Amino acid sequence: MATLNLNVNGRARRVEVPAEESLLSVLRNRLGLTGTKYGCGEGQCGACTVLLDGRVARSCRIQAAEAAGRPITTIEGLARNGRLHPVQTAFLESEAFQCGFCTPGMIVSAVALLEKNVDPSDEEIASGLTNICRCCTYPRISGAVKAAAKAMHGGRKS
Ligand code: FES
Ligand code: FES
Numbered sequence: 624m625a626t627l628n629l630n631v632n633g634r635a636r637r638v639e640v641p642a643e644e645s646l647l648s649v650l651r652n653r654l655g656l657t658g659t660k661y662g663c664g665e666g667q668c669g670a671c672t673v674l675l676d677g678r679v680a681r682s683c684r685i686q687a688a689e690a691a692g693r694p695i696t697t698i699e700g701l702a703r704n705g706r707l708h709p710v711q712t713a714f715l716e717s718e719a720f721q722c723g724f725c726t727p728g729m730i731v732s733a734v735a736l737l738e739k740n741v742d743p744s745d746e747e748i749a750s751g752l753t754n755i756c757r758c759c760t761y762p763r764i765s766g767a768v769k770a771a772a773k774a775m776h777g778g779r780k781s
């Protein structure tokens with residue numbers, strides 16, 4: 624067992640876990656942050672996406688020990704002062720989901736994408752969001768990302 628000091632959504636969290644336990648397991652099963660989903664467990668689907676040091680990370684493929692002391696942001700940590708993140712609002716208003724299983728990871732990935740690219744094209748969204756939506760709501764997801772970009776940065780300048 625290892626005692627880990629994690630920084631999750633701006634809060635210090637101490638957990639005692641087997642050394643090999645995944646970050647996803649710690650988030651969901653020990654800290655109750657169930658917005659982060661288990662999909663494939665193989666780093667492919669993106670359902671488990673969180674931000675680690677501000678960059679997207681597949682939490683199913685990272686040992687919690689690797690994330691100790693580094694800022695971790697989950698879907699639960701995106702809202703500020705009781706207000707949803709603009710990407711969350713855009714997904715809601717665009718109804719960019721069907722079953723919703725991929726949505727937390729998709730939103731976290733979109734937040735990271737818009738940090739790097741304030742005005743992404745459809746192609747850049749398709750290549751930047753590698754998460755899988757088994758309901759194939761990609762057109763509405765792309766629309767939501769562009770709506771969020773517009774809300775946050777004014778949208779495409781063309
Ligand atoms: S559950 Fe982690 S990438 Fe699919
Ligand atoms: S909305 Fe069902 S997996 Fe994406």
